[in-house]
Amino acid sequence: MVVTDNVVDMSLSTHPRSEHSIRLRIDGAIRDKDPLRIGGAIRDYEENIMKVVITGGGGFLGSMLCEALLKQGELTAPSGKRQRIESIVLLDAVFPSLSVDPRVTRKVCEISDREAVFDAVGTDADVAIFHLASMVSGECELRFEDAMRVNLDGGRNVFDAARAAARTTDELPRVVFASSIACFGGDVIADCFSDSSKHLPRTTYGMTKTICELLVNDYSRKRFFDGRSVRLPTVIVRPGKPNAAASSWASGMFREPLAGIDCPLPIRRDQRHPMTGYRTVIDSLIALHELPESRLGGDRAVGLPAHQVTPLLAEQVLAEVAAEHDLTIGKIVEAYDDRIQGIVNGWPTAIDGSRAMKLGLPQPPPVKEIVKQFLEDFASV
Numbered sequence: 001m002v003v004t005d006n007v008v009d010m011s012l013s014t015h016p017r018s019e020h021s022i023r024l025r026i027d028g029a030i031r032d033k034d035p036l037r038i039g040g041a042i043r044d045y046e047e048n049i050m051k052v053v054i055t056g057g058g059g060f061l062g063s064m065l066c067e068a069l070l071k072q073g074e075l076t077a078p079s080g081k082r083q084r085i086e087s088i089v090l091l092d093a094v095f096p097s098l099s100v101d102p103r104v105t106r107k108v109c110e111i112s113d114r115e116a117v118f119d120a121v122g123t124d125a126d127v128a129i130f131h132l133a134s135m136v137s138g139e140c141e142l143r144f145e146d147a148m149r150v151n152l153d154g155g156r157n158v159f160d161a162a163r164a165a166a167r168t169t170d171e172l173p174r175v176v177f178a179s180s181i182a183c184f185g186g187d188v189i190a191d192c193f194s195d196s197s198k199h200l201p202r203t204t205y206g207m208t209k210t211i212c213e214l215l216v217n218d219y220s221r222k223r224f225f226d227g228r229s230v231r232l233p234t235v236i237v238r239p240g241k242p243n244a245a246a247s248s249w250a251s252g253m254f255r256e257p258l259a260g261i262d263c264p265l266p267i268r269r270d271q272r273h274p275m276t277g278y279r280t281v282i283d284s285l286i287a288l289h290e291l292p293e294s295r296l297g298g299d300r301a302v303g304l305p306a307h308q309v310t311p312l313l314a315e316q317v318l319a320e321v322a323a324e325h326d327l328t329i330g331k332i333v334e335a336y337d338d339r340i341q342g343i344v345n346g347w348p349t350a351i352d353g354s355r356a357m358k359l360g361l362p363q364p365p366p367v368k369e370i371v372k373q374f375l376e377d378f379a380s381v
C-alpha cells in the first residue's frame with residue numbers, strides 16, 4: 001500500500017479484495033497520519049463498495065442494464081448487505097457506442113477465451129455477475145460449432161470465473177444468467193409452459209440455454225456461487241436494425257412501421273408468441289439478483305410472465321398509437337419464410353409466469369404501453 005499526502009493507492013497492495021487499482025481519499029485519517037485509523041477507514045470503505053460484471057454489456061439488454069445499475073447506484077453484495085456500485089465492467093465482442101460514465105470499463109473480450117474472461121471477472125469477491133453474452137437463435141441454428149463455443153463454453157468460463165472469485169461458501173457472488181423460453185418446445189407443444197414444464201428445446205440455441213440453466217442450478221447447489229436464471233420471453237421493442245434472431249420480426253413489426261417503413265413478416269399473421277417489454281426485463285434481472293436465495297430453492301430458473309402477441313394484435317396496437325401520436329406508419333407485409341416459421345413452430349406460444357409474480361418480479365404493462373415506452377426512449381415523438 002502506498003500512502004501519499006492525501007491519497008491511499010492500493011494498486012500495489014496485496015489485499016485479496018483489491019483486484020483493481022483503488023485510489024481512496026480518506027482525508028481525516030491521512031490528515032492525522034494515524035496508521036490504525038487509515039487501516040480502519042480502508043476496511044470500512046471497502047466493505048461498502050462492489051463491482052458488477054455484465055457480459056454482453058455492449059448489446060441491447062446489457063447496455064440498458066448497465067444504465068439502470070448506474071442510476072440505482074447500489075446492489076446486494078455477497079455479504080447480503082447493499083453496497084455501492086463502485087465499478088461496472090462490460091464484456092463484449094463489440095461495443096457500438098462509447099461510455100461516458102467513469103464507473104464503466106469496457107473490455108473487448110471473446111467469451112470463449114477462458115483466460116480473458118477470468119481476467120475480466122477478476123478476483124474481487126465483492127462482485128455481482130450478469131451473464132448476457134450469447135449468439136442469437138438464428139445464428140446458433142446455422143453455426144452449431146460456434147454456438148457450442150460461445151453459448152456453452154462461454155457460459156462455463158463465466159460460471160467458473162464467478163466460482164473462482166467466491167470468498168467463502170457463506171458469502172457467494174450472485175450470478176444472473178439470461179436464459180430463454182427457447183428451452184421449451186418439442187413435438188408436443190403444450191398450451192402453456194411454466195417453471196415446472198419439461199425442457200425439450202428444438203433449437204441449438206435453446207439447448208445451450210437449457211444446459212446453462214442446469215449448470216447454474218448445480219453450481220448453486222455445490223455452493224460455488226449463488227446463481228439465478230431469468231427465462232426471457234421475446235423482448236420488444238428492440239431498437240436498431242433487424243438481427244439474426246428467428247424472433248427478429250417480433251420487434252420489427254412494431255419498430256419498422258413506427259419509422260414509416262414496411263416490415264416483412266416471415267410467419268403467419270395469427271402466430272401467437274410470448275413477449276414482454278425491455279423495461280420490465282431490466283427490472284426483473286435486477287429484482288431476481290436482489291432476491292434472497294432462500295426464496296428460490298433448488299430451481300434457480302424463473303420464467304418471466306409474458307403477453308401472447310400476434311401480428312394481428314400488433315397491427316391493432318400500431319393503429320391506435322399512430323392515431324394518438326398523429327404518426328404515418330408503415331405496414332406489416334407478407335414475406336412468409338418456411339425456415340423461420342418452422343423454428344417458431346417449435347417454440348411455446350404461452351408462458352405461465354405465476355412463480356415469477358409470487359417472487360415479486362414485475363409483470364409487463366399492456367403492449368400499447370410497451371410501444372409508447374419505445375417511442376419515449378428511442379424516438380422523439
Ligand SMILES: NC(=O)c1ccc[n+]([C@@H]2O[C@H](COP(=O)([O-])OP(=O)(O)OC[C@H]3O[C@@H](n4cnc5c(N)ncnc54)[C@H](O)[C@@H]3O)[C@@H](O)[C@H]2O)c1
Nearest residue numbers: 056058059060061093110111132133134178180232234235
Ligand atoms: N432480446 C430477447 O428477445 C431475448 C429473449 C430471450 C433471451 N435473451 C437473452 O438475453 C441476453 C441478451 O439479449 P440481447 O437481446 O441483449 O442480445 P444482444 O445480441 O443485443 O446482446 C448479446 C451480446 O453478446 C455479445 N456476444 C455474442 N457473441 C459473443 C462472443 N463470442 N464473445 C463476447 N460477446 C459476444 C454480442 O456482441 C452482443 O452485444 C442473451 O443471452 C439472449 O440470448 C434475449
